[in-house]
Each structure stands twice: as C-alpha cells, then as structure tokens.
Amino acid sequence: MKEHLFSAETIEHYATTMHRGVEALRRRVHDLDGPFSGRTVDEVAPAVDAVDLDVPLGDVDAVLTELGPVYLDDAVWFHEPTYAAHLNCPVVVPALLAEVFVSAVNSSLDTWDQSAGGTLIERRLVDWTTRRIGFGGASDSGADGIFTSGGTQSNLQALLLARGEAFLSGHVDAGAPFAETMGRFRIFASADSHFSVQKSATILGLDADAVVPVRTDAHHRMDPTALDLELARCRSASLVPMAVVATAGTTDFGAIDPLPQIADVCEQHGVWLHVDGAYGGGLLASTRRRHLLQGIERADSVTVDFHKTFFQPVSSSAVLVRDGATLRHVTYHADYLNPRTARLPNQVDKSLQTTRRFDALKLWVTLRTMGADAVGEGFDAAIDLAREGHAVLRDDPDFEIRVAPTLSTLVFRYRPDGVGEDLSDELNPRIRSALFRDGRAVVAGTRVEGRAWLKLTLLNPAATLEDVCSVLEQVRAAGRDLLDELHSFQEVG
Incomplete structure (x- = not known):
C-alpha cells in the first residue's frame, strides 16, 4: 500500500503512470469513428459483471487494457461532432490539465486549513462571475456565491435561500406551526423550466403543488403578464410567493425568459427572483450575445453551469447571490471546521456540502490560458451552427421544426408528406433508437404538447454544418427505412 501513496518518494511512479494513461487515451481517441459503439446493455454488462474486484490485476497496463471492454469501448464521446443529444460539452485542454492538480493535490474547499490558496482562487472566480452578471464584486457590493456539483444543486441552494428569506418577509406568522407555513409557500416557474425546480421543492419539504407553472408564449418563454396574475392569485388565496424561477436557456428550446419584465413583476410583488x-x-463570456441576458443583474440568485457552456469537465457549477448575507441560511457552525473565534475565509459557511473538490481550478486555468473571450467565442460558434442548421431544416420538406433557436438547440421531427401526427409520434422515437444502435450519431428526444420530437443540442465549437447535415441525413435514412417497415407490417396485418 505504501508505494501507492502520493509522496515525494513516489512522484516518478505517479508521472510514469499518468503518462501511460494519457497515451492510452490518445490512442483511443485517435481511433474513434463515432460517438458510440451502438451496443446494448445486455452486450456491455457481461464484461463488467465478469470482473472480480477482490482480485487486483496488480499492473497499470493490465488495468488500462481492461478499461477497454468495461468502459472505453462503449463510452459516449461528447467531443465527436455527431454527438448532439444532451447538454454535454467537449472540454477544453487547459481544464484537463487542471484536473491533474485537482485530483493529485486533493484540496478540500471547505476550510482554509484544507485548501488555503484554493479558497482564494474560488473566491476570486465567484467575484469574477458576479461582476459578469452585473452584481458587482464581493468587495464593493456584497455579492457572493459558491461552487457546486451542478445546476440541480445550485437551484436547490438558491431556493433554500429564498425559503429562508420568505420566513423573514413579513408575510409569515412567526408563531404559526412550521408545517403550516411551509404548506403556504409557492414557487413560480415557466412550464418549460428544469425539473430540478420541482425536485428542489420536494427536498425542501414544500407541498406537492408548491410549484406553479406559468404560461409561456409561442417562443416557450415565460409570460410576464401571466406571472403577474399568478402572483396576485397566490396572495389573494393567503399563500406566500417564495420565489420566481426564470430560465436563461431552457433545456429543450434554449429559450430565455424576458428577464427585465419578470424582474419588474418580482419587484412589484416583493418576491425572490432566481x-x-x-x-x-x-453568454456571460460572449462578446456578441451578452445582451440576451439583459436583466439578469436584477436577480437575487443565479445558477451558472461552467460544465456546459464554459466547456469545463463535470462537475463545475456555481450559485451566485446579489446579497452575500443571504448565504447565512446554509451556515452551520461546527467548532472543528468554522469556530466562531476564527477569522478565516471558510467556504463551508456558504455551501450545502462539506468536503468539496477544487473544481474552480479548472475554470481558473482555462481563463488564464485561453481568456474569457475565447470561451465565449466557442459558445457563439455553437449558436451560429444552430442557426445554420435551422435554415437547412426550414427549407427541407421532410422535416418540421418547432421554433427558431435562441441558443444552440434544434427541436424538430422527421415528418414527410403523408405522415400524420400519430404515425410521427411512433416514428421519431424509433429513429432516435435506430441512430443510437448504429452509433454514428446520437440525438435526443423530447415531447412537446404531448407529441414526440427529436432534438439536436449543439455544444461543440468544432462541429460544422456538414456534421449537422450528416446527422440529418442519417435521421432521414433511418426514417425512410422505418416507414417502409411500418408500411410492410400494416400490409401484412
């Protein structure tokens, strides 16, 4: 065991092992010809099940060889240009370099005596992000925040803070039973908001109907007038509006809710805006489209996932708040971590987590190597590609597209002449499955107003219109084959 511990005596062993791993990865990536193998669960599982975890191989080369059949052979590769399914991004190389230090040093970002300089780097990046949002920095405005594991955790923490503030809002009877008060809280979000809003409400102990869906417009953006009516209805029913969740980039459509108008409504009703x-x-890093986030500076809290449109490895997210004092709702004092007499910058005071990886280092190394403009250009390139893809789909009679893209998603379906709604609902999910089994392209599926659609999520700055057209041609070819099968089945039936 001792020889495997990271120390000055074993640094050469560490370097040699890392070199072998990087070389194995280089060979693997060099030989890829698509984002997925196409193999099924039943085909992949036996290799994993056959491994005896109580009998080590004892040699790193043997372990790397074994990684092929148990993992790498059937991994889904997001950097492949024909991967266009979910909000998974290819990662920039400087962030991969940072991962070496994150894992090797193994800082824990909860207290100063476990991270020291790492604490200061995270705080600088929080300050940098809040300034980009328009909150100002911690030193001059009191804005603050913390890195989290992802958007779900960031949204959960933001709503926990909103709940804490709601108890202090003056709309709550301090003498009322806790459960009774919790039953009165309501969260307002668009019908297209992320499922984590509903999940957060459940975790926070709110009623099953605590999340009120707000009507959206034809572009799938929250309707501020409808929000105003829902908030007024809430007050008239003696309920307490706890928070409004506006979305800057819905999962399916990339829609950005009208933030300035929503902020106006929230201000009028005195409700927390997340x-x-x-x-x-x-878009905070974009030099061309930052204006799409106009109004975000009026929010009380904001979620940003760096592991999506900043091209960072999972996990790297943050929740940012306009008033850092609101983070007190997650503070818990433990003498061994944050004694009240200590005057040290302890991040555990602001986080739902205790032990926490130094994920901020990845963004730091990226910004110091590439700069924010280059990161923003990468996201802009993906948005440009979505607009080009939309033009192709719009002019092709075999495809139907739902709305023009705001960001980098395209919701569409294969529906040539003669294919009705019901047949389309059966056909498009089968197309998605057929492409996944083939392995040359990976697309997503969704449902809109009860109907089945396909979705391209474009987050690869290196992908081209030719790549998008290749995916669409594979969709078309699979659709034609499946239509022939369905027609043949109907004729036999």
Whole structure:
C-alpha cells in the first residue's frame, strides 16, 4: 500500500503512470469513428459483471487494457461532432490539465486549513462571475456565491435561500406551526423550466403543488403578464410567493425568459427572483450575445453551469447571490471546521456540502490560458451552427421544426408528406433508437404538447454544418427505412 501513496518518494511512479494513461487515451481517441459503439446493455454488462474486484490485476497496463471492454469501448464521446443529444460539452485542454492538480493535490474547499490558496482562487472566480452578471464584486457590493456539483444543486441552494428569506418577509406568522407555513409557500416557474425546480421543492419539504407553472408564449418563454396574475392569485388565496424561477436557456428550446419584465413583476410583488442560467450562462463570456441576458443583474440568485457552456469537465457549477448575507441560511457552525473565534475565509459557511473538490481550478486555468473571450467565442460558434442548421431544416420538406433557436438547440421531427401526427409520434422515437444502435450519431428526444420530437443540442465549437447535415441525413435514412417497415407490417396485418 505504501508505494501507492502520493509522496515525494513516489512522484516518478505517479508521472510514469499518468503518462501511460494519457497515451492510452490518445490512442483511443485517435481511433474513434463515432460517438458510440451502438451496443446494448445486455452486450456491455457481461464484461463488467465478469470482473472480480477482490482480485487486483496488480499492473497499470493490465488495468488500462481492461478499461477497454468495461468502459472505453462503449463510452459516449461528447467531443465527436455527431454527438448532439444532451447538454454535454467537449472540454477544453487547459481544464484537463487542471484536473491533474485537482485530483493529485486533493484540496478540500471547505476550510482554509484544507485548501488555503484554493479558497482564494474560488473566491476570486465567484467575484469574477458576479461582476459578469452585473452584481458587482464581493468587495464593493456584497455579492457572493459558491461552487457546486451542478445546476440541480445550485437551484436547490438558491431556493433554500429564498425559503429562508420568505420566513423573514413579513408575510409569515412567526408563531404559526412550521408545517403550516411551509404548506403556504409557492414557487413560480415557466412550464418549460428544469425539473430540478420541482425536485428542489420536494427536498425542501414544500407541498406537492408548491410549484406553479406559468404560461409561456409561442417562443416557450415565460409570460410576464401571466406571472403577474399568478402572483396576485397566490396572495389573494393567503399563500406566500417564495420565489420566481426564470430560465436563461431552457433545456429543450434554449429559450430565455424576458428577464427585465419578470424582474419588474418580482419587484412589484416583493418576491425572490432566481435565474436558472445553467445553459445560457455561457453568454456571460460572449462578446456578441451578452445582451440576451439583459436583466439578469436584477436577480437575487443565479445558477451558472461552467460544465456546459464554459466547456469545463463535470462537475463545475456555481450559485451566485446579489446579497452575500443571504448565504447565512446554509451556515452551520461546527467548532472543528468554522469556530466562531476564527477569522478565516471558510467556504463551508456558504455551501450545502462539506468536503468539496477544487473544481474552480479548472475554470481558473482555462481563463488564464485561453481568456474569457475565447470561451465565449466557442459558445457563439455553437449558436451560429444552430442557426445554420435551422435554415437547412426550414427549407427541407421532410422535416418540421418547432421554433427558431435562441441558443444552440434544434427541436424538430422527421415528418414527410403523408405522415400524420400519430404515425410521427411512433416514428421519431424509433429513429432516435435506430441512430443510437448504429452509433454514428446520437440525438435526443423530447415531447412537446404531448407529441414526440427529436432534438439536436449543439455544444461543440468544432462541429460544422456538414456534421449537422450528416446527422440529418442519417435521421432521414433511418426514417425512410422505418416507414417502409411500418408500411410492410400494416400490409401484412
């Protein structure tokens, strides 16, 4: 065991092992010809099940060889240009370099005596992000925040803070039973908001109907007038509006809710405004489209996922708040971590987590190597590609497209002449499955107003219109084959 511990005596062993791993990865990536193998669960599982974890191989080369059949042979590769399914991004090389230090040094970002300089780097990046949002920095405005594991955790923490503030809002009877008060809280979010809003409400102990869906417009953006009516209805029913969640980049459509108008409504009603910018947060680095986030500076809290549109490895997210004092709702004092007499910058005071990886280092190394403009250009390139893809789909009679893209998603379906709604609902999910089995392209599926659609999520700055057209041609070819099968089955039936 001793020889495997990271120390000055074993640094050469560490370096040699890392070199072998990088070389194995280089060979693997060099030989890829698509984003997925196409193999099924039943085909992949036996290799994993056959491994005896109580009998070590004892040699790193043997372990690397074994990684092929148990993992790498069937991994889904997001950097491949024909991967266009979910909000998974290819990662920039400087962030991969940072991962070496994150894992090797193994800092824990909860207290100063476990991270020291790492604490200061994270705080600088929080300050940098809050300034980009328009909150100002911690030193001059009191804005603050913390890195989290992802958008779901960021949204959860933001809503926990909103709940804490709601108890202090003056609309709550301090003498009322806790459960009774919790039953009165309501969260307002668009019908297209992320499922983590509903999940957060459940975790926070709110009623099953605590999340009120707000009507959206034809572009799938929250309707501020409808929000105003829902908030007024809430007050008239003696309920307490706890928070409004506006979305800057919905999962399916990339829609950005009208933030200035929503902020006006929230201000009039005195309700916490949270902006879920997990997807659209990358616009904070854009030199061409930052204006799409106008109004975000009026939010009380914001979620940004750096592991989406800042091209960072999972996990790297943050929740940012306009008033750092609101983070007190997650503070818990433990003498061994944050004694009240200590005057040290302990991040554990602001976080739902205790032990926490130094994920901020990845963004730091990226910004210091590439700069924010280059990151923003990467996201802009993906948005440009989505607009080009939309033009192709719009002019092709075999395809139907739902709305023009705001960010980098395209919701469409294969529906040539003669294919009705019901047949389309059966056909498009089968197309998606057929492409996944083939392995040359990976696309997503969704449902809109009860109907089945396909979705391209474009987050690869290196992908081209030719790549998008290749995916669409594979969709068309699979659709034609499946239509022939369905027609043949109907004729036999």
